[in-house]
Amino acid sequence: MDGSDAKKVVNESGIEIQTLYGPGDVERSGGMDFVGDPGGYPFTRGIHKEMYRKRPWTMRQYAGFGNPAETNQRFKYLIENGQTGLNVAFDLPTQTGLDSDNVLAEGEVGRVGMAIDSLADFETAFDGIDLDKITVSLTINGSAAILIAMYLAMAEKRGYDLKTLRGTAQNDILKEFIGRGTWVFPVEPSIKLVGDTIEFCAEHTPKYSPVSVCGYHIRESGCNPAEEMAYAFCIAKAYADDVIGRGMHVDEFAGRLSYNFNLFGNLFEQVAKFRAGRSLWAKIIKEEYGAEDPRSMWLRMIAGGGGGGLTFEQPEVNIMRGAYYALISALSGTQTMALCSYDEAYTIPTEYSARISLRTMQLLMDEMGLCDTVDPLAGSYYVETLTNQMRGKMEAVMAEVAEAGGIVEMVKDGRIQAKVSEQAYDMHKDIESGEFPKVGVNRYRIEEDDEHEVEFHPYNIADAEMQIESLRGVRSRRDTKAASAALAKVKGAAEAGDNVMPAIMEAVKAYATVGEITDAMVEVYGRYEEPIRF
Amino acid sequence: MTSAKKIKVLIGKPGLDGHDVGAKIVARALIDAGFDVVYTGLRKTPSEIAQQAMEIEADVIGLSSLAGSHIDFCTKLKGLIDQYGLKEKLWLIGGCIPKQDHGALKEIGLDGIFPNGSRLDDIVEFISANTQSGDA
Numbered sequence: 001m002d003g004s005d006a007k008k009v010v011n012e013s014g015i016e017i018q019t020l021y022g023p024g025d026v027e028r029s030g031g032m033d034f035v036g037d038p039g040g041y042p043f044t045r046g047i048h049k050e051m052y053r054k055r056p057w058t059m060r061q062y063a064g065f066g067n068p069a070e071t072n073q074r075f076k077y078l079i080e081n082g083q084t085g086l087n088v089a090f091d092l093p094t095q096t097g098l099d100s101d102n103v104l105a106e107g108e109v110g111r112v113g114m115a116i117d118s119l120a121d122f123e124t125a126f127d128g129i130d131l132d133k134i135t136v137s138l139t140i141n142g143s144a145a146i147l148i149a150m151y152l153a154m155a156e157k158r159g160y161d162l163k164t165l166r167g168t169a170q171n172d173i174l175k176e177f178i179g180r181g182t183w184v185f186p187v188e189p190s191i192k193l194v195g196d197t198i199e200f201c202a203e204h205t206p207k208y209s210p211v212s213v214c215g216y217h218i219r220e221s222g223c224n225p226a227e228e229m230a231y232a233f234c235i236a237k238a239y240a241d242d243v244i245g246r247g248m249h250v251d252e253f254a255g256r257l258s259y260n261f262n263l264f265g266n267l268f269e270q271v272a273k274f275r276a277g278r279s280l281w282a283k284i285i286k287e288e289y290g291a292e293d294p295r296s297m298w299l300r301m302i303a304g305g306g307g308g309g310l311t312f313e314q315p316e317v318n319i320m321r322g323a324y325y326a327l328i329s330a331l332s333g334t335q336t337m338a339l340c341s342y343d344e345a346y347t348i349p350t351e352y353s354a355r356i357s358l359r360t361m362q363l364l365m366d367e368m369g370l371c372d373t374v375d376p377l378a379g380s381y382y383v384e385t386l387t388n389q390m391r392g393k394m395e396a397v398m399a400e401v402a403e404a405g406g407i408v409e410m411v412k413d414g415r416i417q418a419k420v421s422e423q424a425y426d427m428h429k430d431i432e433s434g435e436f437p438k439v440g441v442n443r444y445r446i447e448e449d450d451e452h453e454v455e456f457h458p459y460n461i462a463d464a465e466m467q468i469e470s471l472r473g474v475r476s477r478r479d480t481k482a483a484s485a486a487l488a489k490v491k492g493a494a495e496a497g498d499n500v501m502p503a504i505m506e507a508v509k510a511y512a513t514v515g516e517i518t519d520a521m522v523e524v525y526g527r528y529e530e531p532i533r534f
Numbered sequence: 535m536t537s538a539k540k541i542k543v544l545i546g547k548p549g550l551d552g553h554d555v556g557a558k559i560v561a562r563a564l565i566d567a568g569f570d571v572v573y574t575g576l577r578k579t580p581s582e583i584a585q586q587a588m589e590i591e592a593d594v595i596g597l598s599s600l601a602g603s604h605i606d607f608c609t610k611l612k613g614l615i616d617q618y619g620l621k622e623k624l625w626l627i628g629g630c631i632p633k634q635d636h637g638a639l640k641e642i643g644l645d646g647i648f649p650n651g652s653r654l655d656d657i658v659e660f661i662s663a664n665t666q667s668g669d670a
Contacts, residue, residue, distance in 0.1 A: 092550035092601060096577070104579065107606030108550050181552020181576045221555050312651035345650050346632060347602075421558040428559045432653060441651075456632060459602060530575045534558035 011269045013226035015389045021381035029388035034279045038333075038374045040294075041286065042279035044387065045375040046333040047298040052371035057329070058336040059361045060137055060302065061354050064089035064114035066463035067470070068125035071114040075129060077351060081358055086129070087137045087302075087338055089113035089348070090147070095182040097143040097518030100467045109464035112348055113139075116147065117471040117513045122154040131155055137168040137212070137302070137336075142184035144171035145193050146517045149504045152205060168209040168258055171197055174235040175214045177411045177528070178420060179221030184518060187412050189525035193500070195242035200501035202253045211239060212258045212302065219262040220308040222424025225269055226390055229277040230397035231416070232259060233284060234407035240289065250289040254296035258335075261301055263325040264309025271377055272386035274303070274332035280391050302336035303329040305357075307344050314440035315454055318342035323360050330370040331377055337361050343454040350457050414531030421534045471513065478511040486510040487520045494524035540570040541665050544592040546583040547576045548611070551601035556629055556650075560596065563654040569594075569661065580607050584614035587623065593665050595623050600630040608642045615643070624664050628652060 009017040018025065026032065034042055039049030048054065061078060063086070064071045075086055090113040093105035099117050100109045109115045114125060126136070140147040148169045155165050173190040176183045183190065194211060201210040215232035223231060236257060243253055261277075263270055282297035291297055305325030310318040322339045329337045339360060341353035349357070364370045377383045401407050410416040430436035437443060486507035493503040500521070507517050545561045547554055554576055561573045572590050574583060587595050595615075597608070604627060615621060627639060628648035636647050646660050 092552075096550050098550075104550070107603040108601070111602045176552070179552075179555070181554060182550075312649070346630065421555065422562075424555050425559050425562045428654070432655075453633075456634070532573055532575045534554075534561055534573055 011266050012224045013269060013273075013390060013393050014224070015269075015386065015393065021385050023381060025385045026381050026388070029385040030392075031388075032384060034388065034391065035378065035384065036279075041297060042282040043297060043299065044275050044279040045378055047278065047300060047335075049374075051333060051374040052330075052365075053374070056365050056371050057334055057361070058085040058135070059083050059358060060085035060087040060336050060338050061341075061349070061357055062087045062089050062139065062304075062338055063349070063354065065091075065112070065348055065457065066110040066460060067115055067467045068121040070110075070463060072125050072127055072129075074351070074354075075125070078354065078358065079129070079134060081355055082362060083358055085135045085137060085336060088125075088139060090138075090140055091115045092182070094147070094514055095140060095142060097146075097184045097514060097522075099513050099515030100464065100471050102515055109467055111459055115464070115467045116150070117467070117515070118474045118511045119150050119153055119157075119508050120470070120474050120511065122150045123157070126154060131158070131160055131165065131167070135166045135168070137170070139170045141170055141173050141176045141180070142182045142190075143514055143518055144169050144173070145197055145501060145504055146508065146514055148197055148201075148210060149501065149508045152208075153505060153508050162205045162208075164207055165205055166207045166209075168212050169197070170214065170260065171211045172214045172235065172260075174238060174407065174411055175217050175232075177530075178231070178416055179217040183528045183530075185521065185525040186528045187408065189494075189521075190528070191238060191242055191408065193521075194239050195246065196499045196501050198239065198243050198253050198256075199246060199248065199499055201256065202248065206256070209256045209258045209300075211236075211256075212260045213239070214260040216260045216262045216304060216306060218420060219264075220306055222420040222422075222427060224423070225262075225265055225273045226393035227397050228262060229273055229280075230394040230401070231407065232261070233277075233281060233394070234398060234401050236281075237284070237288075238406070238408050244289075250285065250291045251293040251296050254285055254289070254291055255293060255298065257300075259299055259301040261303045261334075262306040262308065263303050263328045264306045264321070267324065267328050267331075268383060268386055269390070270328045271331050272383060272390045274301075274334070275375070275378075275383070275387040276391035276394060278333075280394055300335050302338060303332060303334035304337070305329070305339035307340040310340055310342070310345055311438065311441050312345040314446065315342050315345060317440050318345075319356060319360070322357060323363070326361050326364055327370070330364050333375060346454045347456045350455050352455065412531075414533035417531070418533040474511050474513070482510040483507070483512045483516075487512050487516055490517055490520040491523055494521050540568065541593045541661065542570045542572070542590060543594040543596055543661065544572050544574065544583070544587045544590060545596045545598065546574045546578055546586070547598055548578055548580060548583055548607040549599065549601065549603045550577055551599055551603070552576060553600040553629070554598070556600070557598035560598070560628060560654065560657060563658065564661070567658040567662075569658075580611040580614055584611060584618050584620060587620055588618050592623060594626065594661055595620070596626040596628065598629045599627060602630070604629075604631055605635060605638055605642075608639060608644065612642050624661065626657075626660070628657070
């Protein structure tokens with residue numbers, strides 16, 4: 001209690017905020033025991049000793065549309081403009097394991113991302129891009145095992161050594177069941193597939209990160225910041241448990257796990273979330289899993305300025321929101337940054353809006369001194385207290401999930417989906433009523449808003465037709481026997497319960513398609529049936 | 535609302551789009567407003583949606599779309615709506631629906647378009663005013 005008459009303030013994670021903080025508050029919340037030094041356990045202040053002084057954050061705007069040739073041009077445009085990594089957007093047919101000529105793909109080919117059918121498309125998409133200099137993150141989940149294999153096969157074909165090849169795949173299927181929705185197979189085989197990629201990559205591509213566990217989309221779907229991180233840790237543990245169950249040691253894979261978190265909301269709550277999360281994950285991996293390698297304890301992450309915070313109303317104001325999100329990201333010690341562009345409530349980003357996002361991050365890096373010193377908010381009575389409190393909230397959420405039977409069970413029966421969507425509904429009502437302030441939405445509205453036009457990224461149906469044409473070309477040119485034999489091996493490996501990755505690698509090299517490889521696995525695993533809970 | 539027969543609303547997610555936050559929010563709001571609501575779940579084909587609308591005897595078919603393929607599937611659904619005799623049903627769409635497409639959607643036969651930023655009350659009122667038990 002601080003004795004003031006000020007109106008009660010509670011952050012989204014449910015922590016009451018005082019008018020003033022002092023050393024006593026830090027002590028009462030748990031003291032500074034968890035703070036430590038950057039680069040050392042428990043990593044509250046950052047996973048590296050020198051952080052941005054040594055290496056600034058990677059800038060990785062989400063990009064991809066139309067066919068691979070067009071996307072290749074956008075990639076090159078972003079790189080020319082100073083982007084330091086790629087974050088690949090795939091269209092929905094690719095994400096859900098359908099070929100571009102599937103009837104279910106009609107009208108969707110190349111619309112919200114790049115269409116990929118076979119290895120030939122990856123060869124085109126990354127043509128002329130130096131994969132040693134530009135690391136590539138694949139935003140792919142339901143069909144991730146196939147797309148990872150295509151990426152590795154493409155790199156290998158171009159002469160890169162898989163032992164040193166870097167890159168990331170999102171490949172977090174559990175969050176797809178909670179939000180985002182690009183699942184393919186039922187829950188159990190889906191987790192098994194993630195385990196297959198972790199196991200395969202640990203052996204063959206030790207620098208490649210096969211999974212980026214996402215709190216981001218669960219936050220977009222309605223959970224609060226403490227839950228965002230807690231749920232992500234529960235999910236990461238589910239994957240870790242799968243591969244440990246196969247006999248792997250935690251230090252063989254944990255160092256290549258990465259994370260993806262959201263940034264919108266209260267600045268201090270967000271910064272505290274990241275600082276608290278780093279120490280909590282380090283503690284889990286060390287104490288529960290017995291890791292000894294400090295790298296296994298690192299909470300490596302991309303933190304993205306989420307679309308959930310942006311508004312349809314007065315879209316140009318989203319440019320400023322994005323700037324504050326980027327500031328949060330830099331103050332939080334993220335490894336990689338991405339921002340939803342200001343027009344994303346309307347359309348996928350144009351070159352223009354993508355460039356504004358990139359410049360926003362570059363401003364922080366080059367003009368504002370965000371790279372000068374590590375964890376600049378450390379020692380603030382408020383931030384340290386809040387960091388301790390956020391850690392407590394996350395632990396409480398994780399305990400609740402364990403009590404409820406674990407995240408996998410909650411996903412299977414739809415309890416977690418229902419909980420998150422209920423919170424989204426409550427938040428939406430609070431925004432409509434003005435209880436939760438949103439500039440331009442429930443205050444400072446302008447009438448001419450209705451007149452506002454953003455420039456739309458055009459959808460070109462001819463690109464989709466070209467993609468289908470090129471897919472047919474691949475099917476007619478390839479060695480049909482080899483492709484069929486490889487597909488039979490994928491099915492065989494799935495049936496036997498073996499790791500399917502070696503068979504998938506062989507299949508993609510034989511130019512089997514995303515749809516064909518998916519279907520081979522569907523024959524064994526079946527398809528996910530969504531529990532309709534909201 | 536306490537009228538004997540509740541208005542029945544089918545909330546559908548056509549196509550491959552996985553964004554269902556808005557669809558679920560609208561579904562909950564309509565339940566709170568006293569409507570009978572069925573949500574299809576993700577990734578339904580136009581024919582699955584038309585079929586379900588017929589089976590549950592929906593008064594209202596509300597679609598949610600945020601991935602840009604709305605004209606395509608509404609065109610397909612239009613044919614099925616005519617074929618299944620669902621022409622009289624109130625047909626709505628919400629989500630990421632750019633203004634430039636509103637004309638085309640109206641022409642296809644959409645009765646109401648509720649893009650991002652629409653208020654839940656407006657959706658409820660529109661349905662109440664345009665269904666037979668609209669006096670409820």
